[in-house]
Amino acid sequence: MSRYEIAFSGRIVPGAQLDSVKANLARLFQADAQRIELLFSGRRMVIKNNLDEAAAEKYRSVIERAGAVVEVVDMDAPIEEIELAPPPAEAPEQHRTASAATPGRLQVAPRDEYMAAFADVEALDFGLAPVGTDLQDDKPEAQAPRVDLSQFSLAPVGSDMGQAKAASAGPAPDTSHLKLVD
Structure with a gap:
C-alpha cells in the first residue's frame, strides 16, 4: 500500500486571485496570516504526509477548490540514482x-x-596577509561641503524676528447696567 504526501510550492490555480486564495487557505487550515505567508514563500512545504491514496486525493481536491495547486507525491516511489561521468584523464x-x-x-x-x-x-594564487594587517583601502578625508551663506544676516539681539503679534482683545464690555437681585 503506497503512502502519499501533499506538498505546496506557492502556485495558485490559473485565474485565481492571490488574496482570495490566501484567505481561503487561512480559513481551511485555521491559520493566521503569518503562517499563510510562510506557505507562499516559494519554497516547497509538505502540508501532510503518510496519507493513503483516497485521503491524498481528498486533500488535493479541497485545496484546489480553495485556489491552490498542490503536488501529490508517492513516498514509496524509488529514487532515481544518477551516476556522474568519471573525470577526464590527464597526463x-x-x-x-x-x-x-x-x-x-x-x-x-x-x-x-x-x-x-x-x-x-x-x-x-592569492597569498595570505600577515596577522593584524589592515586589508581595507584607506578612505579619503571627508571635506566639509561648500555652502554659500552670504544671503543670510544676523538680526540684533532682542529684535522682532517676524512673529505674528497677538490680536488685541478690544475694550472691556460695559456692565454698569447689570444688577444682582436677591
Missing part, C-alpha cells in the same frame, strides 16, 4: 606544463566526481 606532464605555462595560477585537481567539473578551472 601528469600536461598538468605540470599547464601550471608552468601560466605562472601565478593554481591548477585545481579533482578530489572526487563532483570536483571533476572544476578540473579545468584556473584560480588566481
Whole structure:
C-alpha cells in the first residue's frame, strides 16, 4: 500500500486571485496570516504526509477548490540514482606544463566526481596577509561641503524676528447696567 504526501510550492490555480486564495487557505487550515505567508514563500512545504491514496486525493481536491495547486507525491516511489561521468584523464606532464605555462595560477585537481567539473578551472594564487594587517583601502578625508551663506544676516539681539503679534482683545464690555437681585 503506497503512502502519499501533499506538498505546496506557492502556485495558485490559473485565474485565481492571490488574496482570495490566501484567505481561503487561512480559513481551511485555521491559520493566521503569518503562517499563510510562510506557505507562499516559494519554497516547497509538505502540508501532510503518510496519507493513503483516497485521503491524498481528498486533500488535493479541497485545496484546489480553495485556489491552490498542490503536488501529490508517492513516498514509496524509488529514487532515481544518477551516476556522474568519471573525470577526464590527464597526463601528469600536461598538468605540470599547464601550471608552468601560466605562472601565478593554481591548477585545481579533482578530489572526487563532483570536483571533476572544476578540473579545468584556473584560480588566481592569492597569498595570505600577515596577522593584524589592515586589508581595507584607506578612505579619503571627508571635506566639509561648500555652502554659500552670504544671503543670510544676523538680526540684533532682542529684535522682532517676524512673529505674528497677538490680536488685541478690544475694550472691556460695559456692565454698569447689570444688577444682582436677591
